[in-house]
Amino acid sequence: MAGFLDDIEPLKQTALAELKAAPDLAALEQAKGAWIGPNGKFTALMKQLGTFSKEEKPAAGKLINAAKIELEAALVARREERELAAALPKEPTDFTLPGRRRALGKLHPLTQVTEDIVRAFRKIGFAVADGPEIEDEYHCFDALNTPADHPARDSQDTFYLNTSDKRLMRTHTSSVQIRVMKSQPPPVRIIVPGRVYRRDNADATHNPTFHQIEGLYVDKGVTVGDLKGTVEFVFKELMGSDVKIRFRPHYFSYTEPSYEIDFTNVLVKKMGKDWLEIAGCGMVHPQVFENVGYDPTVWTGWAFGFGIERIAMLRYSINDIRLFYENDVRFLRNF
Numbered sequence: 397m398a399g400f401l402d403d404i405e406p407l408k409q410t411a412l413a414e415l416k417a418a419p420d421l422a423a424l425e426q427a428k429g430a431w432i433g434p435n436g437k438f439t440a441l442m443k444q445l446g447t448f449s450k451e452e453k454p455a456a457g458k459l460i461n462a463a464k465i466e467l468e469a470a471l472v473a474r475r476e477e478r479e480l481a482a483a484l485p486k487e488p489t490d491f492t493l494p495g496r497r498r499a500l501g502k503l504h505p506l507t508q509v510t511e512d513i514v515r516a517f518r519k520i521g522f523a524v525a526d527g528p529e530i531e532d533e534y535h536c537f538d539a540l541n542t543p544a545d546h547p548a549r550d551s552q553d554t555f556y557l558n559t560s561d562k563r564l565m566r567t568h569t570s571s572v573q574i575r576v577m578k579s580q581p582p583p584v585r586i587i588v589p590g591r592v593y594r595r596d597n598a599d600a601t602h603n604p605t606f607h608q609i610e611g612l613y614v615d616k617g618v619t620v621g622d623l624k625g626t627v628e629f630v631f632k633e634l635m636g637s638d639v640k641i642r643f644r645p646h647y648f649s650y651t652e653p654s655y656e657i658d659f660t661n662v663l664v665k666k667m668g669k670d671w672l673e674i675a676g677c678g679m680v681h682p683q684v685f686e687n688v689g690y691d692p693t694v695w696t697g698w699a700f701g702f703g704i705e706r707i708a709m710l711r712y713s714i715n716d717i718r719l720f721y722e723n724d725v726r727f728l729r730n731f
Contacts, residue, residue, distance in 0.1 A: 407437060408463040415470045421478045428471055438464050505731040506607060506720055509634075509708045510589050513609050516633035517587045520626065522611065525586040527572035529593070533562055535571040539578075539687045540650040555593050555604075565593035569610040570650065573699060576612070577688040582695050583615040589704070600716045607704040614680065614690070614697030620653070623677060623698040627657060631674070634707060636661055642671065651678025651699060663710055672710075675702035 411431040418424035432438050441460050503511070514524060527535075537549055547553060548567060555565040569588040576586055588610040596602040611630075613622065624643065632639045643655040655678055658671040677700030682692035705717050712731070714720075719727050 404441070404459055404463055407441075408466065411438070411467050412470050415467065415474050418474060418478070421475065421482065424471070424474055424478055432464055432467050432471070438467065502728075502731060504720075504728065505708050505712060506704055508731065509704055509711065510607065510609070512634060513630070513704065513707070514587065514589065516630045517611065519633070520629060522585050522587045522613075525572050525576050525588050526590065527566075527569070527575050527588070529566055529591060530557065530563055531566040531571050533564065535574045536564060536566050536568075539574040539684065540570055541681050541683045541687070542649045546649060553595055555595060566590075567594050568592050568701065569608045570699070570701065573610060573612045574684075574688060577614070577690065582690060582697075583613075584697070585613050585615075587611050598718055600718070603705070603717050603721065606717070608701050609704055610699065610701040612680075612697065612699045614695055616695060618679075618696040618698060620679060620698070623679070623700065626698075627675070627677065627700060631659055635659070635663065635710065638662055643677075646676060646678075648676060648678055650681050650684050652681045654678035657700065657702075663713075674706065675700055677701070 411427075414427045414431070415424065418427050428436075430436055438460065442457075442464075518524075533549070537544075537546070542548060554567055557563040557565070569590045569592060572588040572590070573586075577584060588608075590608065591605055592608050593605050596604050598604060611626070613626070620643075624641065628639070628641050631641060639659055639661045642658045644658060646654045646656040648654040654676070656673055657675040657677055659674050660669075660671050664670070664672045677698065680697040680699055685692040685695060685697075705720060708714065708720070709717065
């Protein structure tokens with residue numbers, strides 16, 4: 397029996413070393429089977445206890461059980477290490493970076509309205525375009541057939557930067573139309589949401605900075621009927637199925653003919669009005685097409701634009717545009 401007991405400690409140390417050295421879970425399971433599994437070496441030692449005398453069995457059994465318990469503890473510890481290693485990302489990770497958190501708060505009402513407008517246009521195949529807020533006179537005025545003596549170019553209406561090339565803060569998102577048309581051939585079907593800047597005094601209905609969304613559609617055979625149908629669809633999506641639209645003749649230097657768009661629905665009626673001006677539009681002026689390299693005898697198109705704040709004010713019955721920019725949480729919690 398003495399030789400049998402003397403073999404237990406070396407076998408245990410060998411088993412511990414093999415378990416601790418297992419490189420992965422598969423190797424660990426294999427080592428477990430070799431030592432403490434049904435056919436393992438320590439299991440075989442337990443089976444040999446039947447050959448010992450009644451007096452020898454307790455001491456031998458106690459020694460084998462103690463070794464087996466130590467091996468099982470080592471197995472559990474190594475398994476946890478290997479499971480953790482398997483769960484770690486293969487690439488190095490900086491665990492000091494902040495974790496992912498659920499977004500706090502809600503979207504600003506202007507963002508909500510913008511997303512609704514974009515969603516309506518996407519339903520009829522329009523893509524979203526973007527451009528710089530700091531513009532040059534060519535894209536903001538010249539290419540849009542707005543002459544140098546036009547009132548909109550006066551410093552009283554436009555924010556000019558103190559630069560030698562007369563950079564300015566864009567007064568409308570129409571400048572992006574020019575950039576898109578100069579960068580690609582027709583057909584074009586885009587919308588351009590974005591912030592614009594004008595030298596307006598802040599009051600209940602005006603702000604020096606606000607948001608516009610512009611639509612442009614250029615293709616062969618485009619007509620005013622296409623324009624009116626698009627306008628009706630978009631405003632019914634935004635303001636309800638009871639919306640009615642009318643066009644009134646107007647003047648814009650970059651469209652011909654040009655129109656003001658009025659609409660009416662239950663919201664307008666509640667304001668005590670029959671119609672409310674909401675947007676400007678028209679067929680793209682042939683000179684604008686020539687400025688961007690489009691042949692006006694082949695291509696026709698329309699453009700229209702409106703203020704996002706105006707839509708939000710109507711939808712949410714807000715009577716002061718300045719509320720959108722004051723960051724008063726009491727106001728913003730309503731959305």
